[in-house]
Amino acid sequence: MKNAVVLLSGGLDSTTTLAIATDQGYRVHALTFQYGQRHEHEIEAAKTIAERYQVAQHHVFPIHLELFGGSALTANDIEVPKQRSDEEIGTGIPVTYVPARNTVFLSIALAMAETTPAHNIFIGVNALDYSGYPDCRPEFIKAFETTANLATKAGVEHQGPFRIHTPLIDLTKGEIIRRGLDLGVDYALTITCYAPSEEGHACGTCDACNLRLKGFSDNKIVDPAPYTT
């Protein structure tokens, strides 16, 4: 049984990715980052999901990217945008972009993979819905994979075994949800909202909520997660 490190945020995409890795027969080692999010609800969601899937291990790894600021998701002085128009979504790089986030996340996943050992890393990036994020593009993933195989003892000794899997990269949100439902994902456990209530209920109006709700709507089903509105 092959080992895989799966990045698990507690959101819809990473949970679907975990389900896909499990379905493909990988023994999952989950990795969740605690990186100065404004809320801890997604970490709790990640723990619940990791338990549900009986992963081999689950690391919650603190990484204080908020020390550098620069993003609405980690800095308190940049407001998370609400109710942007369809035109605005998908144009330019959003303020919710976290500088170098996926590079940092994948490099720490690589450190975990090398010590596990695992040669497969799964990340739920998506190039369609998040077209504004440079570190969600296939060319970035490919460059990181090349770097990983040059950077490591395992890469040198086993001649480039590391593979970064991005099973969602070309899918629409609707297709991701369809795939997850086919695999029995319980989306009530997942949290996607940028700015949930104190109880962890989604706002229903931020970019992330809008994309998620549209994905469920495209499948003609109701999102089972709790919303405040």
Add this chain to the structure above:
Amino acid sequence: MKNAVVLLSGGLDSTTTLAIATDQGYRVHALTFQYGQRHEHEIEAAKTIAERYQVAQHHVFPIHLELFGGSALTANDIEVPKQRSDEEIGTGIPVTYVPARNTVFLSIALAMAETTPAHNIFIGVNALDYSGYPDCRPEFIKAFETTANLATKAGVEHQGPFRIHTPLIDLTKGEIIRRGLDLGVDYALTITCYAPSEEGHACGTCDACNLRLKGFSDNKIVDPAPYTT
């Protein structure tokens, strides 16, 4: 005046690198990692050196790579090797290799660079004395630079401005020390030893001490740093 992020461990190589960046006219933003080293002496050394060079800012960034284990430098169950023969040094990958370390360090430096903003990152890697470390090789550095320019908002919007500077990569330890002395580096402030005493004095016998002492010997001068032996 251009900004640069300089990785500063408090050791001989990174301090020389800081001196070179300063000499080249960069405004230095220093970054020191607290990553489960066995001792904190090098962090104190880094703080002293950053103050001496009056850097624009100095981040001491906690990164808990010891959670994953896998190296004599971060795990307590792997012994730091002592008095290896000249033949042993430079053959194979040493147990002091920390999985994916420079990938993690550079990715966090990239996050700091993007928020500073700075487009130049200096790292004191050396491909000669540390030929066993895959992430000290020029091909790794080049691959990371490519990744950095694909990963980031600044990379996309300014068409690949990030540059990873490795001014020591082709130098012997003796040449590094010569360069530093020419720039007025006070090597008494630096600490290189893998296993210093409680007072922070170098052991004089580990791989790192041996390389350093040989470098001073090649310059026919005495290392001003304190040793226990």
